Amino acid sequence: MTLLLRYLTVTLVAVAGMLICARAAQAPQHIDIKQLQVTTKVENVVVPVPDEIFAALNKLGPVNWKEYVRSSRGSNFRERPRIALLLGSIIADGFIAVQAQDAPAVKEIGQRVLTLSNGLSVRTSITPHAKAIIEAADKKKWQNVRQELDRTQNSVQSAMNELHDEKLSQLVSLGGWLRGTEVLTSVVTKNFSSGGAELLHQSDLLEYFEGKLRDLQTMPEFNMQLLQEIQGALVEVKPLIKVGSQKISAESVKRINEITTRLDYAIVTKD
Amino acid sequence: MNAFVKLLVRRGLFITLVLALVTIARASVDDAQSFALQAAEPYVKEGFQVREDYWGGDLGSGEKKAVRQQLFKGNEYWFWMGTEVERAKISVHIYDSEGKLAEQPDGWEKGHFAAAHIVPKSTGSYFIIVAVEESPEERTHWALVYGFR
Numbered sequence: 001m002t003l004l005l006r007y008l009t010v011t012l013v014a015v016a017g018m019l020i021c022a023r024a025a026q027a028p029q030h031i032d033i034k035q036l037q038v039t040t041k042v043e044n045v046v047v048p049v050p051d052e053i054f055a056a057l058n059k060l061g062p063v064n065w066k067e068y069v070r071s072s073r074g075s076n077f078r079e080r081p082r083i084a085l086l087l088g089s090i091i092a093d094g095f096i097a098v099q100a101q102d103a104p105a106v107k108e109i110g111q112r113v114l115t116l117s118n119g120l121s122v123r124t125s126i127t128p129h130a131k132a133i134i135e136a137a138d139k140k141k142w143q144n145v146r147q148e149l150d151r152t153q154n155s156v157q158s159a160m161n162e163l164h165d166e167k168l169s170q171l172v173s174l175g176g177w178l179r180g181t182e183v184l185t186s187v188v189t190k191n192f193s194s195g196g197a198e199l200l201h202q203s204d205l206l207e208y209f210e211g212k213l214r215d216l217q218t219m220p221e222f223n224m225q226l227l228q229e230i231q232g233a234l235v236e237v238k239p240l241i242k243v244g245s246q247k248i249s250a251e252s253v254k255r256i257n258e259i260t261t262r263l264d265y266a267i268v269t270k271d
Numbered sequence: 272m273n274a275f276v277k278l279l280v281r282r283g284l285f286i287t288l289v290l291a292l293v294t295i296a297r298a299s300v301d302d303a304q305s306f307a308l309q310a311a312e313p314y315v316k317e318g319f320q321v322r323e324d325y326w327g328g329d330l331g332s333g334e335k336k337a338v339r340q341q342l343f344k345g346n347e348y349w350f351w352m353g354t355e356v357e358r359a360k361i362s363v364h365i366y367d368s369e370g371k372l373a374e375q376p377d378g379w380e381k382g383h384f385a386a387a388h389i390v391p392k393s394t395g396s397y398f399i400i401v402a403v404e405e406s407p408e409e410r411t412h413w414a415l416v417y418g419f420r
């Protein structure tokens with residue numbers, strides 16, 4: 001009897017212990033975000049590749065991606081910030097060409113990426129990816145092209161960070177984000193839906209880029225009209241997308257499209 | 272001359288030591304990333320595209336870190352965390368910008384691997400909270416990767 005009691009007590013204690021442990025491992029249902037930002041270091045956002053936005057757009061309905069494949073691969077620039085912005089924009093074009101399953105365009109983009117990376121002194125890191133993009137496009141292995149485009153952007157940025165060119169690396173992300181936003185707003189403007197407009201709820205990302213551009217202003221190498229123009233445009237876009245839980249209107253989407261189209265034209269074209 | 276050679280040797284040893292420490296620190300975050308990618312592997316077969324970018328660092332037992340991330344409604348995301356410290360217990364959870372737990376119930380924690388799954392109800396910023404719950408090491412390297420489809 002005593003033995004049975006002892007056995008039952010031990011079992012009860014063990015079960016209670018397990019329950020307590022399981023509860024302790026559960027995540028709280030709610031946390032205080034303001035407190036979190038004070039007590040915990042919050043890491044910066046990873047800038048999404050345009051493909052993430054395009055994937056979400058595809059789920060809203062069919063998109064004629066061929067319409068968005070651009071034939072211009074941009075001018076040849078000497079200024080490294082301009083090359084970095086253009087490279088980001090061209091990589092975004094690569095994702096658009098993949099959506100359109102346009103192999104010749106993808107191959108051209110692979111070549112162009114290689115030329116531009118030369119201008120940023122990171123050609124060695126990019127050569128294998130550019131080759132892989134061209135090969136995968138030849139075989140129409142679109143998933144591989146997507147992976148290699150992401151790797152290209154990542155390798156460019158890692159190589160630039162190693163060369164202490166972090167600022168230029170951020171411009172590659174910015175170029176890609178602007179081109180992605182131009183296409184997103186163009187698609188949504190053509191066939192407006194609140195679901196499509198919702199994809200523009202990216203105010204933290206916009207503030208992230210705004211902050212980076214503000215930092216660049218103090219550096220002579222980045223004191224150029226185009227960067228000032230982009231910063232001014234981001235200030236203009238901010239109230240259109242920072243609307244809290246409200247819906248983004250068709251007029252706002254159209255306006256953002258006008259702004260990003262103007263900026264992207266300036267990125268690919270010589271003054 | 273002798274003193275000069277000694278100074279050079281001493282400085283050389285110091286630089287080598289610093290470089291070795293930097294390499295070890297880097298290698299460990301890279302190892303943690305390999306484990307995070309290992310956790311992601313089965314999901315690639317299910318159509319998830321794993322991003323090349325990742326976050327990483329080191330944390331003490333009981334410490335956590337937050338990562339802010341832009342997510343898009345319509346997509347589905349998995350976040351995978353890994354560490355090279357096999358006896359460590361780690362966790363990853365996802366909250367929306369209001370601080371509400373936003374993840375699906377099928378997230379998991381298996382020793383030095385953890386994962387969280389989200390189908391965002393709205394497009395916007397989310398907070399990914401990573402933590403080292405227990406570890407035999409003073410500092411535990413971690414890495415977080417994510418994928419979408």
